[in-house]
Amino acid sequence: MDKQEFLGLMEKLDLGNKYSAYYTQAGGAFLNIAELPVLGPASSSSTSILERVYVAAFKVMLTKLADTIKEGLMPEDSKLSFLVLNGQAKSYCPQDLRPDLLFFEQNTKKLRFATAHILFEAKRQMDEEEAYSEHLGQVAQYAFTLKTAQPMRRYIPVFFLYGCQLNLLVFTNSRYFKTNIRSVLHDNADFKPVRTNLVSKSLQRLWFLSPLPPREFGHLVPTPGIPWELYINNTEISDTSSYARPAILTDESTATSRRLTNVKLIGKKVNIIGRCTFLFTATYNNMAVVFRMTWIRTNRLPEGAIYKILMDNGVPNIPTIYDSGVVVTDIGDYRLEYLIMEHCGTPIVEHILQMRTNNKPASKVAKFARDCVSTVTKMLAAALCAKVLHRDVSPGNIAVKGNRIFVINWGCAKFVDPPTPEQAADITLR
Structure with missing residues (x-):
C-alpha cells in the first residue's frame, strides 16, 4: 500500500492541474449539502444494517450533489x-x-x-488496521477481476466508505494507492454543525472524482468492451520509423492516427501481477495482425526496442513489426507498451497436432521437427551475435505460418554484454 495525500495522488494520476482549476470554481457550492445530518448513518448494532445505511446515504448524497449542479452552482462539465x-x-x-x-x-x-x-464498497467502522486486514482482500478481488476484464485500464478506482470516512483506493498492477477524502457523512448520533466545513471540502473532492470521464480516470479508451475501433496517435513524434516511441491510444481519427479495426481479445488466462500480455487480433492497413498490450516493469527494455535491434542486425525468423510504442510510461512502477506485429500463425505444438490430425506421415512430422530445431537454433545464435538473449524459449513462443517459423515474445530478453553508454542512452530513449 502506498499512502498518499489527496493532492499528491491527483498529480500522480495526471489530474493535478484539472483539480486545481476545479477547486477554484467550486467555492461553497457544497456547504448546504454538508449541513444535512440526515445523510449520516443511524446507530445500529447490526453490521449489515449499518452497511446498507451507508450505501443508501452515499446514493442520496450523489443525488443531492447532482441537484446542486442543476441549480447552476457548478460548471456544466461537472454533471454526473x-x-x-x-x-x-x-x-x-x-x-x-x-x-x-x-x-x-x-x-x-x-x-x-x-x-x-x-466500484464502491461500504463497511461499518471499527479499528482501522482490523478493517483493512479484514476487508481489503475483498475489495482487491473486485479490483483484480475488473482489471482482468478490462485490460486497457491504467488503474481501477474504488470508493471505500469506512464508517463516515471516504477513502479513494487506486489499484494498479503491482500496488494500490490510498488517499483519505475524509468525512463525507455526519453521524446522526454525534452531529456537530462545526464539522460542516470539513464535510463540504470532502464533498468537493468526491464530486471532482465522480463525474470524471473514463478516459481521464483509469481508462485508456472511453468505452470499455470489445470489439472497438482504435487509433494510435503519434502527433508529437516526427520520426515515424523508430520503434517503442511514446504514443496515445484514441477512439478518434486524426491526420496522423493509425487505425486498428476488428479488434478482438484472444481469450487466455492472464495474471495481471508481474509481466502480463493481452493479445488481440485486428486489421491494420488491410492486413491481419496481432495487437499486443503488455504491462511490464519500468526497469525492463521495451519489446519494440528489442525487435528494432534484432532487425537492424539482420536476425531472421522474427515477425515484422508494423508499429510499437509506450502508452503509459510509469504507474506503480509499471509501463504499458504495445506492438502491432505480423500474424505468425499457430504455436508449433498446435501445428504438429494438426499435422497428425491430417494423417501426415510420421517421417514428415519428424523432419518438420528437426528442421524447426535447426531453424530456431540458428536464429537464436544470430540473436546472440547481436548480444540479445531471449530467455523465454518455449513451444508457445515458436509459431508456424505456412513454411515459415517464427520466434516471438521477446519481452523477457536482455543484453548478454553491457551496451556502450551511447547504446544505453538510445535503448533507454526507445
Missing part, C-alpha cells in the same frame, strides 16, 4: 454522466462478485463487470 447501480441486488460478474455499487457510463449498452467504471 454515470448510472450508479446496486451491485448487491444483482451480480454483474460471472464470478458472482457483488460490490455495493457500480458506476457505469449512461450510454453503456451492456451493464456488466467488463463495462463498469468505478
Whole structure:
C-alpha cells in the first residue's frame, strides 16, 4: 500500500492541474449539502444494517450533489454522466462478485463487470488496521477481476466508505494507492454543525472524482468492451520509423492516427501481477495482425526496442513489426507498451497436432521437427551475435505460418554484454 495525500495522488494520476482549476470554481457550492445530518448513518448494532445505511446515504448524497449542479452552482462539465447501480441486488460478474455499487457510463449498452467504471464498497467502522486486514482482500478481488476484464485500464478506482470516512483506493498492477477524502457523512448520533466545513471540502473532492470521464480516470479508451475501433496517435513524434516511441491510444481519427479495426481479445488466462500480455487480433492497413498490450516493469527494455535491434542486425525468423510504442510510461512502477506485429500463425505444438490430425506421415512430422530445431537454433545464435538473449524459449513462443517459423515474445530478453553508454542512452530513449 502506498499512502498518499489527496493532492499528491491527483498529480500522480495526471489530474493535478484539472483539480486545481476545479477547486477554484467550486467555492461553497457544497456547504448546504454538508449541513444535512440526515445523510449520516443511524446507530445500529447490526453490521449489515449499518452497511446498507451507508450505501443508501452515499446514493442520496450523489443525488443531492447532482441537484446542486442543476441549480447552476457548478460548471456544466461537472454533471454526473454515470448510472450508479446496486451491485448487491444483482451480480454483474460471472464470478458472482457483488460490490455495493457500480458506476457505469449512461450510454453503456451492456451493464456488466467488463463495462463498469468505478466500484464502491461500504463497511461499518471499527479499528482501522482490523478493517483493512479484514476487508481489503475483498475489495482487491473486485479490483483484480475488473482489471482482468478490462485490460486497457491504467488503474481501477474504488470508493471505500469506512464508517463516515471516504477513502479513494487506486489499484494498479503491482500496488494500490490510498488517499483519505475524509468525512463525507455526519453521524446522526454525534452531529456537530462545526464539522460542516470539513464535510463540504470532502464533498468537493468526491464530486471532482465522480463525474470524471473514463478516459481521464483509469481508462485508456472511453468505452470499455470489445470489439472497438482504435487509433494510435503519434502527433508529437516526427520520426515515424523508430520503434517503442511514446504514443496515445484514441477512439478518434486524426491526420496522423493509425487505425486498428476488428479488434478482438484472444481469450487466455492472464495474471495481471508481474509481466502480463493481452493479445488481440485486428486489421491494420488491410492486413491481419496481432495487437499486443503488455504491462511490464519500468526497469525492463521495451519489446519494440528489442525487435528494432534484432532487425537492424539482420536476425531472421522474427515477425515484422508494423508499429510499437509506450502508452503509459510509469504507474506503480509499471509501463504499458504495445506492438502491432505480423500474424505468425499457430504455436508449433498446435501445428504438429494438426499435422497428425491430417494423417501426415510420421517421417514428415519428424523432419518438420528437426528442421524447426535447426531453424530456431540458428536464429537464436544470430540473436546472440547481436548480444540479445531471449530467455523465454518455449513451444508457445515458436509459431508456424505456412513454411515459415517464427520466434516471438521477446519481452523477457536482455543484453548478454553491457551496451556502450551511447547504446544505453538510445535503448533507454526507445
